[in-house]
Amino acid sequence: MKSSAMRDLMALTERDDVISLAGGLPDTSTFPPDSYASLMRTVAADSCARALQYGPTEGFALVKRCISEVMRAEGMEIEADELLVTTGGQQVIDLVCKTLLDPGDVVVAEAPTYPGAIPTFSAYQADVVQVTMDRDGMLIDELEQTLERLEREARRPKFIYTVPNFHNPAGVTMSLERRHELVRIAGERELLVLEDNPYGLLRYEGEPLPTLHSLDDEFIVYASTFSKILSPGVRLGWAAAPAPILEKMNIGKQGSDLCSSSISQCFVSAYFDSGPWDEYVRSLVEIYRRRRDVMLDALAEHFPREAQWTHPQGGLFIWATMPPYIDTTDLLARALEEHVAFVPGRAAFIDGRGGSSMRLNFSGVGEEEIREGIRRIGEVVREQVALYGTLTGARPVSAPQRKEKDDRAPRSSIAEAELAKVLQLPAKRKRAG
Template structure:
């Protein structure tokens, strides 16, 4: 006997778009759900250790903002983000050597995942192709699949994307008639491989994409979480006209605030930010104001140093335990 619910499900299936049929539950969300189990010590999710934050201080910032600026903090805001936070984002990017971005090129997003969605909406038609590292972030793959875009992997090694493999992949796919729109890359501490693109390869990767007429979508949530070594230049710093840079406060402050940003080439900026505004209207004003207060009133660079010291010690303990307790190989 068919229930009313089953009957509705069957009748409504015919109303679904082709795009909806391709939307699947995010594996990232599955990992986060599992990590909430207190009996597990999960090494899978990118959850920052928020207990290291000055939580009482952050709480007082939030209380003061609501009490003193509540009508502004709890109101709709600009689709671009608050002017104060956009200006501060310029300083955050400068800490990673990006000095060729103006405030007018920055749009605040609902996490960097939102920026991936905006890029697909602006640049991709169903059946288009995007390039990515092999392996790459599963959350981005979910976004590409939802927009009916083919994600084509490019070969990597211990030094990241292989330039010759990128050239060959572009030639191969174009010979097959595929329309390549952009290269999605996590050059610093790739998720899930952890590999960082070698400094000596970065300019060549940028040059290959520019010459091929392919944009670069640079996702850099982990760039400041470096435990040793010298930072390599970001791709955005090497080519401001062909690279859309995506940053996030999720790893360097708090993921629950869901605030990231995109630095977009000037000639693409208006279309890009309107694509986000059409869905989210505006990023949450209160959350942006909390981040602004944190950046103004707390030693956020020193906080990142604390994170790095803690994470380094945890990594070393994990590697020591793996060597001690796991069998060879």
């Protein structure tokens, strides 16, 4: 796994002088330092020996109790022996691959998909087949056609990977109907689904939808994490899976890192014992909702009319698509000259699509930085639009999309055909789902 130009470019986004809208970072500055210090004192006083020692590979019972509370908040009832504590949610993806994949095995994923999953799939030499999305998530008809084609080719997938809630990077949420359909397909075909749900509790509008795991857990491997609702620094996630899969994942984890951090598990347990854990989550929801709205307003003010973007009901990301003649990888290099960064869309595709799209994060920086960052990106985009017009003789309309706030409603609900462009769907598809 050698370095690439993209990795080198993305490394520049972490410079202190860059407004980074690239990362998937929660804002850990919102966690009170006094509370952190108090919790660590509690760990030192009550659990010092345990915190400094190796733990069981599957995780401490005390932290599994906390995980059960979080899952209950999303409509799931789970027993301790159905859980595996992991070193972040990312390790769940790794362990599923380690457990199930041989080189050349097929994994089905959404298009676009979580950029952090692609290197993991590649490391295990998976053949990733991507299924396109619209505003309601993965296109079920296309999924079934894909599975039928793979069956004819004797290439049965090992699992389907999906982020149903507030998709990273697309920002869309899978509809209830499609959740039921996906669970049905998994049951009929006896095909595992890896449900990655790190953002489920970060909902800013609309009604919560049931997880796939809560609909039918027989063929669902459920993954989540404390990173988005507490702190990524604790590096704790978890998996809930059918017993045979969980047992193999446990063995795989033992060979990888023996156990997840005992200190972190004791810290999380002390945090849950200290008071209502969901109060902090509600405070994050309010902060991130405001930041999302600030970014949506800034996009409407500073991006040209040719641009489109999603309106996420939760999560951390907005997916924006520029005119097709703009390459966002090249655009990132130019944006970094203006000390602002985003993730180019190609990072979310296997086959080179996404070249005109970008992922924008609104959780990791403050409201003023969001406004300024989007203003800078908008200037660079309009610069490229104008250059294209000069070179081709075209007269693109590059004015901002909106100045008044009272037309938020029509802009916040993108027509489905336009959203198809945003999600890089085939041009021939006028309406999907």
